[in-house]
Amino acid sequence: MRTHIVEDFSQPPDDGGALRLPSMPDWLARVDRVLGLIVAVPAALLVLAEIVLLFSGVCARYVLHRPLVWGDELASILFLWLAMTGAATALHRGAHMRMTAIVNRAGREWGAIWDTVALVASLLFLGLIAAPAYSYIQQQWMIVTPALEFNDGLRVAAIVYGVGCMLLMCVVKLLATGWKPALIGVVVSAAVVAGLDTAGPLLQSLGNLNLLIFFVGVVGFTVLSGMPIAFSFGLAVFSYLSLSTSMPLEIVVSRMDEGMSQLLLLAVPMFIFLGLLIEMTGMARAMIGFLASLLGHVRGGLSYVLVGAMYLISGISGSKAADMAAVAPILFPEMKKRGERPGELVALLSATGAQTETVPPSIVLITIGSVTGVSISALFTGGLLPGFVLALALCALVWWRSRRAQPVSSMRAPLSQVGKALLVAVPALALPVVIRFAVVEGIATATEVSTVGIVYALLAGLLIYRQFDWKRIGPMLVETAALSGAILIIIGTATAMAWALTQSGFSHSLAAFMEHLPGGAAAFMAVSVVMFVLLGSVLEGIPAIVLFGPLLFPIAREVGIHEVQYAMVVILSMGLGLFSPPFGVGYYGACAVSKIHPDEGIRPIVGYMIALFIGIVVIAAVPWISIGFLKTP
Known part of the structure; x- marks a missing residue:
């Protein structure tokens, strides 16, 4: 037989x-x-x-x-x-x-x-x-x-x-x-x-x-x-x-x-398919070629590109999984060719997912404004700089880890080569601009905008790059469905777990404990950071905000913490927990999107999580980072 x-x-x-x-x-x-x-x-x-x-x-x-x-x-x-x-x-x-x-x-x-x-x-x-x-x-x-x-x-x-x-x-x-x-x-x-x-x-x-x-x-x-x-x-x-x-x-x-x-999550399969399409049509190769010519002589150059790309694209889809699906398929193949270890890649991708939680237009910011009464426009204004501070923390760690690595190209590429690579890459580099323009101008919603990118990539592949393999469409659709299903069923069971925690009365007991903490604002902020890191590891951002936002934000105001600063600290702390193994759901989403086994990222991610935690402590200690650009009444 x-x-x-x-x-x-x-x-x-x-x-x-x-x-x-x-x-x-x-x-x-x-x-x-x-x-x-x-x-x-x-x-x-x-x-x-x-x-x-x-x-x-x-x-x-x-x-x-x-x-x-x-x-x-x-x-x-x-x-x-x-x-x-x-x-x-x-x-x-x-x-x-x-x-x-x-x-x-x-x-x-x-x-x-x-x-x-x-x-x-x-x-x-x-x-x-x-x-x-x-x-x-x-x-x-x-x-x-x-x-x-x-x-x-x-x-x-x-x-x-x-x-x-x-x-x-x-x-x-x-x-x-x-x-x-x-x-x-x-x-x-x-x-x-x-x-x-x-x-x-x-x-x-x-x-x-x-x-x-x-x-x-x-x-x-x-x-x-x-x-x-x-x-x-x-x-x-x-x-x-x-x-x-x-x-x-x-x-x-x-x-x-x-x-x-949740219809917003429909952006996950759409951006996964867009990432596969970008790779198949040659757009990814064009973008990476330009970035390589620009940063190839820099140690860890594409790691900086990953941090910046996640900051720029964050919020377009409203979903961290969709953001990662839009970036990882483009950058990871070339980064692996340049000697980056898979575990290092998924660790940095997870860290950037946590770093960009406050970058508008974020669905978490919208949710926290709707359930707590905090001005959404103030949250959008206050969210940019905290994300940038965490990006600097991640880039500092990237520099430290890659300081002894040998760059792929030891010489800076001549300007003519960079210009030629840029000319080839312009249609591909325009894709993020097209996507963000479609959202800002109201052409498409956060859920629909990925399809605008798909149609753009389809036309660019057929008419500009002349690279399109129709036989790969079927396998790409199946791969999209499989990766999306692996992510969505985790979100589904995590939502059930969040509901069970709510019904137990745990949330009200926690709020009562927080209200009677000694030590004033500093103690309340410190406990909030630790608590929301732990909560973020078992609850996704939106359920945790809905559960605890209405209970804790009034307490924060009473002890003298600005509500926008508290929102930034809460969101980033939950993001840290969400992307921290072994419980963080976001970490497994990053592994699924990048097709890297979770075991490989466990050791490298520790340093990135520490860098993010230090950045969150700085944001919690320095209110100006969150509220410095707000209009004073």
Whole structure:
């Protein structure tokens, strides 16, 4: 019988740390291929449909002056299907993020056992979510969308479809592991489940101590033992609700739906596809050629370009994941050619994601203004300089780390060569200008603007650079869906975890503690920095702002801290937590976008996080950085 080698179910395909599975029988391989097709083909078509729909909305509103009133509604319906089929495609292709630092040190035999335990735990999460997902469809069945009069149950059926496909994929991979590892994995998982179930009555009496048990203990253990990050978050939420509360589990599915269905996040797949298109059309090569001629003689030159590019492009999409997806595919290939280590690249990309959280027009700034009453225009004015201060801190560290590195070119390029490279690169360099112009002039929304860039890149590739491979479009659409699904399902399960923290009463207890701190403004600011770094690692910026902003901003005003300065410190502290491993969701988003394994960035990122923390302390200590350019009343 012919056999096929099975690819890792939870690591990038080019990772090299594949799941330790034996050969897969031919009949099982055929089943696996069919499962891959029934999610990859719809996912690719959905990406294409969203691109066409969003760009049609731009044309209808700006050119024909007849907006598609149903456009956002249809885009939202398709988006959840894109997120779930993309997540299933990511599972099949091995694109889900997981930490394997401990597993890789366990040896081949024990590593295979840990891999199987992680696989069974993933099966457990998917099995737990299946029934509540079906019940959630029934709850939504009576809801009809206002413009299209579309049954909302058909929209949320995407969750059941995606979960069902992922369940079958995990079963196929479990069948391929062999009886011994599979038996050990099932026995270990069953023992843990039985132990927790037996301890249920005790857990219910522990109150908020369960938050520490499940959201620190369970999440920390499962993440570090190699379970996919999204499934780890989801399993912790399910365990917490089912064992320590009496809340219905359908709530977890509804919170995941809320997290994955934010229309703003549609910018993530659009910018991922734009990044792939820029590379395919030769625009990336033109831009890198110019930047290399300009900074090739400088040690760490392209690292400075990465910091500056993230600062300039930040806020265009409203999503850090989308910002990173727009920059990383352009710069990383050339930076790798120039000897940069992959771990260093993803560490710096994560750091720039945290650095640019206050650069307007940021959706986090808009959110904090809307829930706290702080002037959004003042936040926009105050957000530029703090981001620049952190950029200087990162550049200082880049200089220190690269001071002994040998530049690729030891001589400065002649002006004629720089001018020629600039002439070739002008159409490509104009892309960020076109994107920002489209947003500022109201031509496209933050969600739609990526499609303007896609059409521009398409025309530039066909008419200017004459480099366009139609055969690559299909694989690019599938890759876009897989990367997007891997990111979106993490956001969905993280949103469910944020909701569980809110319902526990933890937020009000924390606010009461902060209000009675001794030491005045300095102590309040110091505790706020530490607290929001920790919160940022488990909550995304928007949920954390909605939870704690209305509670803490009045306290900040009472102790004499300017609300704009406090907003900057809060946002940057949350950004630091969001992009800090092992819990920070943003870090895994950076790894997914750059297709670099999380393990590689753990050591290099420590220095960047320290640099950012020092910068935040300076911003907290010097109010002028945040409020110096505000108009005084």
